[in-house]
Amino acid sequence: MNSPNIQSGIDTVLSAKDKRYPCHVNRISQLDDPCLRRLYYYRHDWDKAKPTELSLQGIYETGNILEPVISRIISETGEATSPKWRIVGTQTTTNDSLLKEHQISGTIDGFLQIRNEGEQWQTIGVVDIKTVNPNIYQTLTDYQSLGRYFWTKKWRGQLMLYSLAHNLGRCFLLLVNKTNLYDMRLLDFEVDMAYCDELLAKAKAVNKAIKTDTPPPQINNANECQRCSFFAFCSPNLKSTGDLKMIENNELAVILDRLSELETAADEYADLEKQRDALLSKGQDVICGNWMVMWKKSIKHYKEQLAKAAHDQESWSKTITKLA
DSSP states (O other): OOOOOHHHHHHHHHHHHOOOOOOOSEEHHHHSOSOHHHHHHHHHSGGGSOOOOHHHHHHHHHHHHHHHHHHHHHHHHHHHSSSOEEEESTTEEOOOHHHHHTTEEOEESEEEEEEOTTSOEEEEEEEEEEEEOHHHHTTOOSTGGGGGSHHHHHHHHHHHHHHHHTTOSEEEEEEEETTOTTOEEEEEEEOOHHHHHHHHHHHHHHHHHHHHTOOOOOOOOHHHHTTOTTHHHHOOOOOOSSOOOOOOOHHHHHHHHHHHHHHHHHHHHHHHHHHHHHHOOTTOOEEETTEEEEEEEEEEEEOOBTTBOOEEEEEEEEEEEEOO
């Protein structure tokens, strides 16, 4: 008897969950997008998007399943923290005249509240909860780091518009490590009104395009266009700077895929190296935990050359060894 083809069952389940519905507003979660034409398509040609990749659909479903678990952990953690904190008003839809004027709508994860010295709960901002791949989680440490990935960039504008809609000046982003749900990090930043004005201007431009039934110009950007779900429908003009040809090379395709997977890990590795070196002192051998760092000094002698006098230059190299 053959073993069951589990993957075929998973694919069937995930395919059934990829449902599309008409959209008549500018969604807050999408507005911080560099392509106006894509924002137009989300509303005007929503049914022309290619199906969501099953691996990505699986990530979405995993997030949905984890929501009640994370909510329970948040409740326990907030009660044990000083000062106590909590998230209330989950799944509240925006109801703001300015956003309505621009046909913008969204649903917040909740309001972050802390308990003050008078034992009263005080709302300090809108909060959005994001479960994150562990490698990427390590790199998201402040507002600037959110600009590192194309999907995390959009979280900034999303939160700012949520806060604007509820007349709150601070944004909170609760990041949760998917491999350890008790590993959380809270980032906060102020609402940037100039940033919000740019997003409102985008919404206004999309509204005009919808009214006139005229899609905005294509951006013809290879990085953006090739990962767009409307790529085939839009047919952007992506020009090659050389002699472009289609090739069949499975080995190269596998290598390129793997390099893409390792890219975030490489970024994290480089960041950790910088942090490590900042904590070490050149020439000082140390044992820390299970690791030993040994330094070796070398002197390079330079002969007199042109206007430079003969001189010696000192350099250090280190050897890092894990102790048995």
